[in-house]
Amino acid sequence: xxxxxxxxxxxxxxxxxxxxxxxxxxxxxxxxxxxxxxxxxxxxxxxxxxxxxxxxxxxxxxxxxxxxxxxxxxxxxxxxxxxxxxxxxxxxxxxxxxxxxxxxxxxxxxxxxxxxxxxxxxxxxxxxxxxxxxxxxxxxxxxxxxxxxxxxxxxxxxxxxxxxxxxxxxxxxxxxxxxxxxxxxxxxxxxxxxxxxxxxxxxxxxxxxxxxxxxxxxxxxxxxxxxxxxxxxxxxxxxxxxxxxxxxxxxxxxxxxxxxxxxxxxxxxxxxxxxxxxxxxxxxxxxxxxxxxxxxxxxxxxxxxxxxxxxxxxxxxxxxxxxxxxxxxxxxxxxxxxxxxxxxxxxxxxxxxxxxxxxxxxxxxxxxxxxxxxxxxxxxxxxxxxxxxxxxxxxxxxxxxxxxxxxxxxxxxxxxxxxxxxxxxxxxxxxxxxxxxxxxxxxxxxxxxxxxxxxxxxxxxxxxxxxxxxxxxxxxxxxxxxxxxxxxxxxxxxxxxxxxxxxxx
Numbered sequence: 001x002x003x004x005x006x007x008x009x010x011x012x013x014x015x016x017x018x019x020x021x022x023x024x025x026x027x028x029x030x031x032x033x034x035x036x037x038x039x040x041x042x043x044x045x046x047x048x049x050x051x052x053x054x055x056x057x058x059x060x061x062x063x064x065x066x067x068x069x070x071x072x073x074x075x076x077x078x079x080x081x082x083x084x085x086x087x088x089x090x091x092x093x094x095x096x097x098x099x100x101x102x103x104x105x106x107x108x109x110x111x112x113x114x115x116x117x118x119x120x121x122x123x124x125x126x127x128x129x130x131x132x133x134x135x136x137x138x139x140x141x142x143x144x145x146x147x148x149x150x151x152x153x154x155x156x157x158x159x160x161x162x163x164x165x166x167x168x169x170x171x172x173x174x175x176x177x178x179x180x181x182x183x184x185x186x187x188x189x190x191x192x193x194x195x196x197x198x199x200x201x202x203x204x205x206x207x208x209x210x211x212x213x214x215x216x217x218x219x220x221x222x223x224x225x226x227x228x229x230x231x232x233x234x235x236x237x238x239x240x241x242x243x244x245x246x247x248x249x250x251x252x253x254x255x256x257x258x259x260x261x262x263x264x265x266x267x268x269x270x271x272x273x274x275x276x277x278x279x280x281x282x283x284x285x286x287x288x289x290x291x292x293x294x295x296x297x298x299x300x301x302x303x304x305x306x307x308x309x310x311x312x313x314x315x316x317x318x319x320x321x322x323x324x325x326x327x328x329x330x331x332x333x334x335x336x337x338x339x340x341x342x343x344x345x346x347x348x349x350x351x352x353x354x355x356x357x358x359x360x361x362x363x364x365x366x367x368x369x370x371x372x373x374x375x376x377x378x379x380x381x382x383x384x385x386x387x388x389x390x391x392x393x394x395x396x397x398x399x400x401x402x403x404x405x406x407x408x409x410x411x412x413x414x415x416x417x418x419x420x421x422x423x424x425x426x427x428x429x430x431x432x433x434x435x436x437x438x439x440x441x442x443x444x445x446x447x448x449x450x451x452x453x454x455x456x457x458x459x460x461x462x463x464x465x466x467x468x469x470x471x472x473x474x475x476x477x478x479x480x481x482x483x484x485x486x487x488x489x490x491x492x493x494x495x496x497x498x499x500x501x502x503x504x505x
Contacts, residue, residue: 002027003503004284006263008250008301009291011039011440012485013475015233016492017289019067022240024500026287030242031265033249038230039291039440039476040447041485046427048378049326051385052227053431056367057087057337058220059213060486064229067489071240078232080223084372087219089335091416092184093343099335100188104215115182125179125189129212135165136209141481141490167205175205187345191363194389196482197317197448199349207452213486221336225369225376229485253288253301253472260288260472287471287503289495294462294478295443305469311462314450316392316443317483318352319433321405325384326377326427331417334382338366340416352391353453358405362388364412381426392444393433402430442477449478464494473498 005026007018014030015037022028036042040054061081068075083102090098098114101107108122167175172193176186190200192210200207222228238244245265252264262284290297298307342348342363351359367385370377377383386409390401413421433445442449450461461480466472475491477483 003286004029005287005289005499006031006285007289007291008253008263008297009033009039009441009476010037010234010244011291011476011488012041012230012233013477013479013488013492013495014039014289014291015230015237016067016489017291017473017475017495018242018492019071019233019237019240020492020496021287021289021499022237022242023070024496024504028237028242030237030244031248031250031263032244032246033268033441034439035246037234037244037246038227040436040442041226041230043225043227044324044429046324046429047326049324049381049383049427050225050369050376051324051383051429052225052367052369053322053324055226055485056369056385057214058222058226058229058485060217060489061220061222063486063489063493064233067233068236071236073236073239075232078235079228081220082223082372083218083220084336086335086337087214088337088339090188091338091340092187093341094184096184098184098188100215102218107215111185111188115184117180117182117185121180122185125176125208126211126215128179129208129210130216132166132206132209133212136206141487167208170205172200172203172205172207175208176200187341190345191339193452194318195484196452196487197319197446198452199353201346201349202353202453204452204454221369221372223373225373226485250292250301252303253290253297255302255305255469258468258470260466260469261285263288285471287473287499289473289475291476292441293443293476294449294474296441297474308462308467311450311460314460315353315453316446317448317451319390319392319436319445319447320387320431321358321390321402321433322431323384323386323406323409324427324429324431325386325421325425327382327384327421327424328378328380328426329424330380330382333417334366334368334371336368336371338368340364340366340412348389352389353451356391356394356396358388358390358401360404360408361412362405362408364388364409366413390433392446393437394444398432398434402432447477448483449476452482464491465498471503 005021005028007014007030010030010032018028042053044051065075087100108119112119176189180186193200193203195210247268249266250263251266253260254262295312342361348359351357365387368382370383436445473495475495481487
């Protein structure tokens with residue numbers, strides 16, 4: 001008899017786990033509370049503009065390709081992507097502009113031209129970033145941290161002999177100030193701590209592996225935007241037999257003894273099969289995978305199970321406030337990915353992680369996919385995805401913060417571009433931590449689960465399996481190895497590998 005698997009949530013990790021389990025022979029059903037797949041990787045449309053709603057930079061695309069190749073299919077028949085000549089354009093308060101060219105040597109030479117920081121310093125830093133990745137990826141990214149087998153091999157032994165090279169006892173900022181003399185270059189590389197919602201003045205310098213993904217391996221843009229990746233994986237999942245139940249929120253994981261037996265679900269709308277009532281998945285589930293935030297999984301779906309408070313009480317990562325603006329003009333000065341830095345980076349992170357607010361001069365990320373995908377905006381216009389770091393939701397007055405932040409961003413853009421942007425905005429939407437939590441069930445709206453603001457944070461993420469229920473698994477940004485599209489795809493892979501080892505003969 002075919003074994004069954006239920007996946008709670010259709011984010012990147014849920015889709016990856018569903019595809020992999022289906023290919024292992026499971027009858028897979030994905031339960032999604034929204035009416036669409038993808039979690040944070042979805043899109044918005046308004047007045048001829050298309051916006052990626054969430055993640056916008058594509059790294060490690062081979063992790064997506066791998067899912068198609070496992071199914072014996074050509075990924076290029078489903079989606080396309082290309083490497084950008086300039087990864088990010090950085091704007092500083094003093095007028096400095098740095099183009100982060102795709103080739104490391106070109107990037108390093110640009111930094112020397114604009115700041116005087118020697119090319120060799122940048123190249124040595126990127127080489128160190130690669131070394132950190134090579135030393136740690138097989139343990140911290142590609143395998144379960146919570147299985148002895150991860151450590152009992154030659155690669156792990158080699159890493160253990162080089163623990164001093166992981167730089168875990170210094171903060172990202174302290175390490176970067178050791179690498180570079182120019183404060184602008186330090187600020188540029190400090191920024192990478194935000195890629196998992198952390199504070200560069202607290203997070204361990206081991207996080208300096210992140211620039212390697214972008215500058216040594218490469219950053220890409222998906223044709224049709226990041227949502228094209230969701231659409232491609234959704235199509236693949238259906239082709240390998242995965243069934244999807246949308247507008248269907250899981251209310252409870254039914255526990256029988258030491259097993260997660262089935263899911264009690266609520267259909268939000270009347271359907272041809274169910275009348276908006278509750279039901280228990282018929283026949284039970286051999287495997288259940290939660291792509292829901294770990295904290296909400298325990299508190300909402302497993303209220304009678306002991307919560308691992310050492311894990312769930314970890315400090316949360318930062319969140320975001322995003323404005324989606326349809327702008328009726330084009331700005332050649334801007335690129336696809338742009339960063340407008342704050343004057344005072346330490347003050348910005350103090351506001352985020354100590355004061356729980358959005359800084360009054362926030363570093364602003366501006367993503368304009370229509371620069372490369374012209375159909376994302378009407379002719380002569382641009383689709384602006386404008387994001388600033390925000391604290392997780394602990395009851396702040398978000399209406400007031402939205403208004404103040406919008407005003408501050410517009411002032412920053414006017415100063416940098418020499419033009420008032422507000423009259424050019426013809427369509428607008430906004431996303432804040434409260435809405436992020438409502439739409440994606442991310443506890444307190446944090447984007448990456450717990451933060452990495454201490455050297456043990458990686459070990460304090462939830463394992464990809466339950467220690468209490470033998471057939472319950474966890475994937476997604478709040479579980480190991482963390483948030484962001486590549487890590488979420490890897491969490492789906494880790495779950496599938498665990499299931500294969502533990503449940504199949």
